[in-house]
Amino acid sequence: MTEEKYLATPLDEIPNIVGKLRQHFNKNAPFSYEFRIQQLQQLQKLIEENEKEILAVCAEYFKEDARFAVGFRLFPVKYDLGLMLTNLKEYMKPKSISQPFPMNVKIKKVYSVQGVVGIIAPWNFPVSLLLRPLIGAIAAGNCVVLKPSEVTDNVARLIAKLIPKYLDPKIVQVVCGGPKETNAMINAKLDLCMFTGSTFVGKLIMKACAEHLTPVILELGGKNPVFLDDKLDLKVVAKRIMYGRLLNCGQLCLSPEYVFVSKQNVNTLISELRQVLKEFYGDKIETTQRFSHIVNTNHFRRLKKIRDYYLLNDTESKKIVIGGPNDKEFFFKDNEKERFIPPMVLSNVDFEKDAIMAEE
Structure with a gap:
């Protein structure tokens, strides 16, 4: 693999x-139940033996405490593996x-x-949204090409290092890079593409x-x-929101973006939030590691502009009900070096004109 601004598989190698x-696949499929289980167990071993390193490399981007992050970075992968290992025969x-x-x-x-499945993962959950589809693809008896996000390049490098050590390279390979490498992978005529x-x-x-x-499975933002x-109990609602x-x-992509609430409950909800x-x-949201930071400088600047x-x-500042310049409790300065963007809650937003509603 060649070294660029991110790790990239040479384009001529991808086909x-x-x-x-x-x-x-054509020579050996369908793969036996025993082989699929063995590969899933190897993936389980990969997680168990490299958990600290995986969480540490994610923390480079999101600046979060590993004890807190394990719940949403790796637990879903562990859960899916356990479920599949238990029920695959059925x-x-x-x-x-x-x-x-x-x-x-x-x-x-x-x-x-299906055959050869391509899995293209995003940067926001660069491990779980790569490995969870991999679990299903292996369990279903496919060969797989993994394409981790180039935005979280160090995660991609770690995945590219670990996968060949634990999984059979005849059924799982990793392609690293950006749009060019992704196009080369798709143009090699996958049997299914997941993005x-x-x-x-x-x-x-x-x-x-x-x-x-090529059939496509898309899970997109919105x-x-x-x-x-x-x-509803607004105390419970506020916590969940x-x-x-x-x-x-x-x-x-699943986070709640905007709330419809009756006028008589608006102020109560804001208070509960x-x-x-x-x-x-x-009062230390800017320093606590329980609050994740923005993945990179480009995305930080995009959000800071909004x-x-x-x-x-x-005129627009009047819409800020939490985190505005006159909010003594929750106004914090953003920090480009740390890629820290503090929370802000808006009210009376115009669905057609407001900048925030144009964001995905």
Whole structure:
């Protein structure tokens, strides 16, 4: 692999990587239950033996305490592995299905493998959103090409180092790099492509795959609303909203983005949100390692520009109900060196015109 601004697999090697996986698949598939279990156990071993190193390299980007981060960085991977190791034999069994009238016959549903699966992971959860799809792909009997995000380059380097040590290189390979390497992987004619990330990039992935009629699974970002019934306990609601919104500093496609609440409950909800911020982070949010930071400087500057739009505009600043310049409790300065962006809550946002609503 060549050294650039991020680790990149030479473009001329990528078709060969995919081609060798396909040759092995065509010659040896379907892989036995025992082989699939053995590979999943090896993946489990990879996590167990390298947990500290994995969490440490993630902390380089998100500046979080490993004791806190393990719950959302690695626990989902461990859970999925346990579930699959326990139930794979049952999952592989053919399923009997009754056809309704007028056929009135019983048929068997038999699962078949795809072939060579490409998994393209995002930067916000660079380990779990790479390895969780890998679990399913191995369990289903496929060969896999992993493409970790180039944004979290040190994570990609660690993955590229660990995967060949634990998993059979005849069924799992790693391709590192950015858009060029991703296109080369897709153009090698995968049998299935899985991508998690932004809607913008998802459209590019889908377009590239369409050229080869490659099936695509996309899990994309968006604006996630919360609708509050008047009968709800706002103390509980506030905790759930803040936990979901501030996990990974909001760098999460599932995080709640905006809230619909009746007018009579607006002030109560804002008060409860303030209490939750105190409970979660105290008065040291800029230094606590329980609050993640922004992944890199480019993304920090993008978010700072939006934040400044509200802070520095007399009209727009009136929308800030938590984290504004006159908020003695929760106004903190952003910090580019640390890539720290403090929380801010807005009210009476215009869905059509507000800058914050254009963000994914």
